[in-house]
Amino acid sequence: MADSAHIKLIALDLDGTIIGSGGEISQRLITAVGRAQDRGIRVMLATGRMVQSARPFWLQLGLGEGPLIAYNGGQTVMMPEGSPILSRSLLDEAARFVVTQALAEDLLAQVYVGDELWISREDARARHYIESNHIPAWVRSGQEILQWPEPPIKILLQAAPETLDAFRPRLEIRALELGMRIFKSQDDYLEVVREGVGKGPALRDVASRLKIPAVQVMAVGDAENDADMLAWAGYGVAMGQAPPAVKQAAKVVTKTIDEDGAAYAIETWALGN
Numbered sequence: 001m002a003d004s005a006h007i008k009l010i011a012l013d014l015d016g017t018i019i020g021s022g023g024e025i026s027q028r029l030i031t032a033v034g035r036a037q038d039r040g041i042r043v044m045l046a047t048g049r050m051v052q053s054a055r056p057f058w059l060q061l062g063l064g065e066g067p068l069i070a071y072n073g074g075q076t077v078m079m080p081e082g083s084p085i086l087s088r089s090l091l092d093e094a095a096r097f098v099v100t101q102a103l104a105e106d107l108l109a110q111v112y113v114g115d116e117l118w119i120s121r122e123d124a125r126a127r128h129y130i131e132s133n134h135i136p137a138w139v140r141s142g143q144e145i146l147q148w149p150e151p152p153i154k155i156l157l158q159a160a161p162e163t164l165d166a167f168r169p170r171l172e173i174r175a176l177e178l179g180m181r182i183f184k185s186q187d188d189y190l191e192v193v194r195e196g197v198g199k200g201p202a203l204r205d206v207a208s209r210l211k212i213p214a215v216q217v218m219a220v221g222d223a224e225n226d227a228d229m230l231a232w233a234g235y236g237v238a239m240g241q242a243p244p245a246v247k248q249a250a251k252v253v254t255k256t257i258d259e260d261g262a263a264y265a266i267e268t269w270a271l272g273n
Contacts, residue, residue, distance in 0.1 A: 007218050012046065013199075018262045028260050046229060047070060047072075048156075064080075069199055074087065091151065120145050121141060156192075198228045203229050221239065230249045241256040
C-alpha cells in the first residue's frame with residue numbers, strides 16, 4: 001500500500017472490529033484514533049447498527065462533528081446530532097415478503113423503522129441483542145409487525161447459523177425482483193437492505209462529499225457486510241479473524257480483535273509507527 005502520509009479518512013466498523021465480546025473499545029484504540037485526528041485524519045464509523053446504538057461509541061472516541069454510516073449503508077447521518085444526509089429504505093413489497101417468510105419459519109425478525117427497533121418476539125436472542133446494543137425495542141407480534149408507517153431501512157433475522165443458511169435461498173430467489181441485498185453480518189445474523197445499499201457505496205459517497213479519493217481512505221472491518229467497503233478503499237484492512245472472502249476483498253490483513261487489530265492497523269498504516 002501507499003505511504004501512510006496519504007491517508008485522510010479512516011472508516012471503522014464497530015462489532016468485531018473495535019468492539020469485542022466484552023462490548024467495549026480498548027484504550028489503545030481510543031489513543032490511536034486520537035493520534036490520527038491530531039494529524040488531521042478524519043475518523044468515522046461505518047456500522048450495521050442503528051444511529052442511537054452507535055452514538056455512545058462515537059462520543060467515546062471523541063469523533064466530534066462528521067458523517068456516520070449506519071444500517072450497513074442504509075443511512076448516513078451527520079453526528080453528533082444524527083441529522084440525515086442520505087437514507088435508502090427497502091421497498092415496501094420487499095420488506096413485507098421478508099418478514100412474512102421469516103414469521104412462517106418462526107425466525108426472530110428485527111425491523112428497523114425510522115430509528116426504532118421492532119421485534120417479532122422477545123426471546124433470549126432478542127434480549128441479548130437489546131442489552132448488548134443498549135437500545136429499547138418494541139414487540140410487534142404476528143401481523144402487527146407489518147404495520148409500519150414507512151418501509152424499514154433494514155431487516156435483521158436471527159437464528160442458528162445452519163437455520164439461516166437453509167432459509168437464505170428463499171429470499172435470494174426474489175432478491176433481484178424485489179430489489180434486495182442479502183448478507184450475513186454475523187454467523188447468526190441475516191440482514192436485508194435495499195439493492196445497491198452497502199458500506200462501500202456509502203463510504204464512497206462520504207469520501208466524495210469530503211473530496212477525498214479512495215486511495216486516501218482506510219477502511220477496517222471483519223465481516224461479509226464490510227467486504228465492499230474494504231474492496232473500495234485504497235487501504236482496505238480485514239481483521240485477523242475475518243472469513244476468507246472478506247480477507248480476499250481487503251488489501252491487507254491486520255491482527256485479530258483480541259489482539260487490538262484495528263488499533264494496530266491505524267498505528268501501522270495510518271500513523272506509520
